[in-house]
Amino acid sequence: MNTLTLWFHKFGSPPTFFRVTALLSPWLFGAAFLIGLAGIYWGLFVAPADYQQSDAYRIIFIHVPCAWMGLFAYIFMAVNAFIALVWRIKISEILAMTSAPVGAFFTAVTLATGSIWGKPMWGTWWTWDARLTSELVLLFLFLGVIGLYNAIEDRRQAARAAAFLALVGIVNVPIVHFSVSWWNTLHQGSTVRLLGPSRIDSSMLWPLLLLALATHIWFFASVFARSRVSLLELEGGKEWARDIALATEHGHE
Amino acid sequence: MISSDPPSPIPLLQAEELAYARNDEPVFGPLDFTLNAGEVVLVEGDNGSGKTTLLKVLSGLLVPNSGKILLNGEDLTLARLSHQVALLSHLGGLKLDLTALENLRFAIGVFGLRSGAAPLPALASVALEGYEDVPVRNLSAGQKKRVALARLLLVPAALWLLDEPYANLDKSGIDLVNRLLDSHARRGGAALVTSHGAYAFTSGTPRRLPLRPTP
């Protein structure tokens, strides 16, 4: 067994995963909170106002990291879904399924902030821009995975079915983006372009990157916390879970 | 459970440490048993002891959580079901809108045909002569079961997995199942039969495989 598989098996065993994430969780949440706070302060108060959009542009410090996270969460989910389907590793099933609601949340925030930003910039809450539409389809994909996972009784089977859907979805995402871009040019819709990170001034880039880092750490903190709950639900009858329950009980006494 | 005197060196079906769990709750197992050609084994157990699940696992519909299934000494995978296994589940597997004969023809198309077998004689041997062209919808529950049994006679499977074959059958129907099992065993086939009631086999006492709910 090579090192990687060994690591997989070690980290993939439920008790180890539970213990490691229990140690990591407070640090991750703390780091995400502090870095996020620093990023927000920098972005909202230190960074200069945009010469075109004045202060309204500052919403990108929320909008863009969330947009990145939505896609990142989907890829993370799909990779875990693949591992879950091929090697039947329980932790991967759980990680894939717990990253779906977190990813859906980030995608929803992206859509909401994009819409709030659109009102002063484009004069409308919603425009059938290629990116917005793709983002909406991404949200539907997340909701489909969550819906399927919750609709099937057997948890393991539900996870496998939803994981399969996640994989179908990851093939679909670029196709949707391509088709929506094509559709957008055909209909000659809004040509407003979102700020590309390459054209952004470095004084605005740093808080953006800081917040991107914070959201990444937050994502893992949140997924790990959710996974620990799911794991306990799934493995409630197992010995290690009972040991943990007993240990916490003693701790409270 | 170890068979007393195996007639052939390679058993038709062999299960090693076979276990299945749903939602991480064990349904049955770990289970070790062998089934030789010419044998009929009665799987006994209360409701919820996992009889149906065992048959589905052995047929390849469900993947066991642990353990091995050997069919003629070869590992059973979904791809290698190779005409060896026929499952009679409680659903029956019949299309109500089709006639008995059409249902059997479909089974032959999908599973193949046992040498020397034909749909009409098969229907006759389950006492359904004259019902060939009646839609299955119009048959009684017992008669539907007989059509499903006729399907077993047609397909070239050596291993029969019968889930509650006696349910819905009258006295003559139960005798019929026993007769079919007998002649199947004599032809060199084998069968695993589940039942929660005590039904007498015509020829002697069959081997029993008790299933108990795992604690």
Added chain:
Amino acid sequence: MRYGTTRSACAAVIRRDLLLTWRRRGDALNPALFAIIVVVMFPLALGPEPNQLANISAGIVFVAVLLAGLLALDTLFRGDHEDGTLEQIVLSPHPLSMLLASKILVHWLSTALPLIVVSPLLAEMLHLPRQVMPVLMISLILATLLLSLLGAVCVALTIGMRRSGMLLALLVLPLYVPVLIFAAGACNAAQLGLPFLAPLLWLGAALALALVLAPLACAAALRISIT
């Protein structure tokens, strides 16, 4: 022993499903009827102005066909799952993907073909210009085949659920987006006098891909969800 070939097994599936469709031939009209009802709603809601209707007619026809196809998807495996014949098909020694492809083909013939047959009627009700009709027919054929193949994968995942309607729509919709865009886009382009071949070719390419991959994916999904 006569084991039969995969070809004969597929033929058996096709023969059986065609026979079943014939026995319940009244049901085959339902999707077409549903599409007509949906199309009738639009002029009632938007007003009878022919130019306005003509502008959006292709889009309406595709949405109506898509919704009708979505409703019909449920019947693909439901009957077979309930009476246990799906179990038998899965247990068949022949490649499951081929048997499922046969099922999908018959399902397309029995649900989508009637829709395509009534589509000139739908287009006429919405004043679609005559010269767009051939493009509409071709894109409908390509699109409905794609919808049946993609839908089959999703419906295989929801097998065994008692009420899967809303969930199925949620699963299927993201997959249908590109199909809808290219199919309706081709018709809109034709209507505007723009080149319409490219979207049709994209649809054809997607169909070629789906013909190979969708039955395999459908078989994999079915194996996951059948218990």
